[in-house]
Structures are given as C-alpha cells and as structure tokens.
Amino acid sequence: MSSLSTHVLDTVSGRPAPGIRVVLTQGDARLAEGITDADGRFRGFPALSAGAYVLTFHVGDYFRGLGTPLADPPFLDVVPIHFGAGDQGHYHVPLLVSPFAFSTYRGS
Template sequence: MSSLSTHVLDTVSGRPAAGMRIMLWSADSLLAEGETDGDGRLRDFPALAAGAYTLAFHVADYFREQGADLPDPPFLDVVPIHFGVVAEGHYHVPLLASPWAYSTYRGS
C-alpha cells in the first residue's frame, strides 16, 4: 500500500492555497475528500493499492472565495489530475494554480 499527500500553491498570491476542496477518486468511486490546511496541504488520504486514481482540485471555487472575478463558466473549474500508483511508497502530487493555468509534477 502507498500513501498520498498533496500541496497546492496559489500562484496569484504567491501563497499556499488554504481551504481548497480536493476529492480523490478511483474509477467511479469517491475515496476521500477534504480541504487544504493553512499551509495548502492535504494529507488525510486512505492508503492506496496499485491502480489509477484522480485528484480533483476545485480551483474556481477557491479563487472565487479569494475574491477573483471569474467568468461564467470559468476557464478552469475542477482540475483533474490523473495519476497511477505502481509501487509501495509515498506519492506526493503538488498543484500550482491560478484561474488561468496550472502545473503539477510528482513531488517528494
């Protein structure tokens, strides 16, 4: 089994994205959901077996709560990051986000 964590950075403010809603999916099953803490981190995920997963980051809701004037519909709404777990260990999936762009990578 593997562990999972994520960290979201708000590239508009240059700060951690505290309070962003994130959902973890496996196929069509919701496994967990929560909000990032004051440091933009979420660590409370269940242990993961090998397989395909999706983290869904609620980017538009977060930026609206920060006061961003977003169009309807927003350019980015829920950002899905599809990733695979193939071996035991720790998987860290960071997201750098703005209302108009995002970037991710496998962190440590």
C-alpha cells in the first residue's frame, strides 16, 4: 500500500491555500473528500493500492471566496490531476495554482 498527501499553494499571494475542496476518486468510487487546512494541506486520504486515481481541486470556489474577479465561466474552476500509484511508497501531489494557471509534480 502507498500513502498520499497534497499541498495547495496560491501562486498569486505566495501562500498556502486554505479552504479548497479536494476529492480523491478511483474510477467511479469516491475515496476521500475534504477541505485544505490553514497550511493548504488535506490529510484525510486512505492508503492506496496500485492503480490510477484522480485528485480534483475546486479552485474556482476558493478564488471567488477571496473576491478575485473571475470570468463567467472561470478559466480554471475545477482542476483534475490524474496520476498513478504503485504498490509501495509515498505520493505527494502538490498543486500550485492561480486563476489562470496551475502546475503539479510528484513531491517528496
């Protein structure tokens, strides 16, 4: 089994992004759902078996909550990250996000 963590950083402010809804799915199964904490982290993920997963970040709601002017519909509203996990190891999937761009990588 593998473990998973995430960390969301708001690249506009240069700070962690609290209050972002995060959903982990595998196929049609919803495995975890929650909100990032004051440090921009969500820690409620289950152990992962080998397979394909999707982490979905609801960033449009976050930027709306900050009063950031967004188009209707916003350029980025929901950011899905598709990734694969092996049988063992730790997968840290950070998200760096603004209203117009995002990036991710496998962290440590």
